[in-house]
């Protein structure tokens with residue numbers, strides 16, 4: 574199998590001793606959209622810059638299409654990078670900005686012009702092609718940055734929080750455009766973001782990072798349904814984490830002895846942490862066969878249209894929030910005792 578991009582145990586220690594990334598392994602197929610997601614400072618940008626060739630690699634190797642590019646300068650790599658602040662040249666026109674990369678590569682004038690015109694048309698920028706880049710809106714600048722990255726026809730496009738400077742509305746619009754564009758061109762995208770919804774909504778796979786290490790690499794749905802580490806369980810979605818002591822498995826489910834009683838879920842028998850997504854809790858007087866039933870007390874309730882929002886206290890005093898149909902919420906005021914049912918298939922058991 575030939576991968577577009579392969580990171581083999583890649584690490585980066587800055588000269589001041591900061592370990593920004595350790596042992597990063599990743600294989601990316603042609604045309605995949607991969608997001609690097611994690612809190613500020615977790616090493617996302619450093620990894621992207623190492624892939625681009627803007628940052629020396631301390632350990633490990635970077636391969637692109639079976640070729641070792643670890644020590645290849647940035648301009649010789651089949652990559653192109655788009656920065657959060659777009660890094661446009663303000664005094665150059667849109668056309669000059671887009672053509673700059675081709676000029677650096679030494680393409681003949683006629684070919685350069687042809688490529689630039691084509692991409693201006695594709696990004697709907699022909700009308701503003703002769704304007705200076707600093708006389709444009711955020712959305713237009715964003716398009717220019719994308720056009721500039723794509724005009725050099727990279728195999729891999731690297732995007733470092735490219736939508737970070739846009740307001741929420743424009744961000745949504747450009748997210749859609751970006752996804753369509755990526756599908757259409759079939760180019761591999763590596764996208765850095767700290768916005769969970771952006772990573773889960775746009776990418777084929779998400780790499781979750783924390784403190785310079787990869788926590789999990791999964792498709793968005795899998796990441797959401799089956800977090801593999803306590804960090805991911807806490808960072809993605811709205812989960813309740815309950816620690817316990819492992820019990821023998823039963824009925825194909827791992828089991829834990831917890832302060833709430835025995836819990837069952839999907840995972841290894843030696844797991845010690847139950848991860849319960851907010852939407853898995855169901856208000857039900859007796860549950861159905863095979864479900865786990867937990868007693869709870871209503872501590873707060875709000876009805877908005879057809880939805881009832883509850884705060885509930887579990888037996889170990891922790892508070893959780895659940896949503897249900899408004900009609901089920903009627904009569905359940907603060908202080909009411911209820912039973913919450915849980916399907917063990919929706920619970921994930923992991924090592925704590």
Ligand SMILES: Nc1ncnc2c1ncn2[C@@H]1O[C@H](COP(=O)(O)OP(=O)(O)OP(=O)(O)O)[C@@H](O)[C@H]1O
Pocket residue numbers: 587588589591592593611612613614615616617618619620767
């Ligand atoms: N040039 C540098 N010299 C020393 N340490 C650095 C340098 N650049 C980044 N770091 C450190 O390396 C770690 C990773 O930084 P990096 O910018 O890769 O994180 P990030 O996940 O991209 O964060 P953000 O979302 O804030 O951009 C941080 O601890 C950061 O302070």
